[in-house]
Amino acid sequence: MDVESAGAVVLGRDAEGTRAVLLVHRPKYDDWSFPKGKLDPGEHRTTAAVREVAEETGLAVRLGPPLAPQRYPVAGGRMKTVHYWVGRVLDSSSASLVEGYTYGTEIDRVAWVPLAEAPARLSYPHDAETLAEARALPRGTAPLVVLRHGQAHPRKQWREDDRLRPLAPAGRAEALALVPVLAAYGVSAVVTSPSTRCVETVLPFAGAAGLTLREEPALSEEDATPRAVRRVVADLLDRRAPTLLCTHRPVLPHVLAALGLPDPSLDPAAFLVAHHRRGVLVASEVLAPPS
Template identity: 60%
Template structure:
């Protein structure tokens, strides 16, 4: 019996002048995109960023998601690769890359050249899909707070002080590398404790300021307050996370102009925005 799929992730990274980042594997003598297998317990978004950095030396941020690839590998198993459009964060120079047994060449090549250089048809298909999405976007991440104490078990009068359960705190830790994969630099949260505790670990880890908004809390949210915050994030140019509550989230989705994905606690909807318009979205429910 064949085993479970081999899970991998990577990115089609675009640079200036419509150039594409490709790698050469001496073991197979092929040209492909940087990618690799997930580590145990690793999220696919984190794996994509890590693998690109390990194989090219470049740190990237994820843009719009692409269709995955699935093809047979040795041992009768199938390999499933998740891909995103990517952009380098910082210096894109790869001239100092040191060849090794896994990757011996890393190169930026023009799009037209990449279409013939890539060794596999499934990579050429992915490249064609990625090309129209190559322009710079920023992410707005809608995050539902993690698992919290139940209202019935919370005996204090002020529900805004209700904290996360241990499961919710674990969800908050898992969110850290996922937000980092989109290079989130702005953190906006309901002022209620359960939301603050969901995004505070990311703020503490990165040093980015945590902005608390009463207008995202269950008690004080309104269509006007939510719409104003969402419009600011959509019209901005930096990737951001907005953390709020289940009863408030429908107003967030309406302001963005997307359907309700029915986020579970700790789940996130990522919308990719260019010039104030949503060009793609993706859903990541908590594990």
């Protein structure tokens, strides 16, 4: 079985204010690389990326645009895939605390390395290529997470108003599993269809994050129109904050058309992340629901 890992290219500034990247040193291999690590059983790759950065550097980050995954052979004849995102430190005042941080015997040094010096410091050519890709992306992006609600009670078995149709037990489990995944993007606002199955999908995350839901009728199956959905999406892009939008399968094509993206036919509890800067799309990614 292949090895799957996740990490982040965390960009920021060093103590002198110079643009820098966060690197870690592993004494076992005597190498400098980005913070990363293997996924725990059942862990979503986004959650693993944020967790590994926190464990190896002591810093909490949120994920920005995705980077091309790295794939290379490892011991035992297996292949390793490392999923990377650009990372942003959530609390800039804590960024300087990495000096002297160690992570057991695995990481003995953490450092902000100026971008001009980082390619020479990195131990592997593929890491230098990943850094170049991260540097080429615009700074100051924000994610708009477009989520299809979790698995719902079957429509054919529901006799009441469809707006009140709740999540199935599997959907409730998906809603709980989404909490750390959505937190990985630093979501600070939640906008949802007022239908029960959408509200129940985002409520566990909103509760954990201390956020108030904004129920938007234009995102419901009954009230959505292309024009109304475009207006909602444009408003969210203007806000420039990490935002979660939860809606229904029939409404998703309107949302994605407003973003200028093709419809990926999301499964229940799957999501698309549109990374934008001042309303201009920079990158997008489609991610499977958490297990």
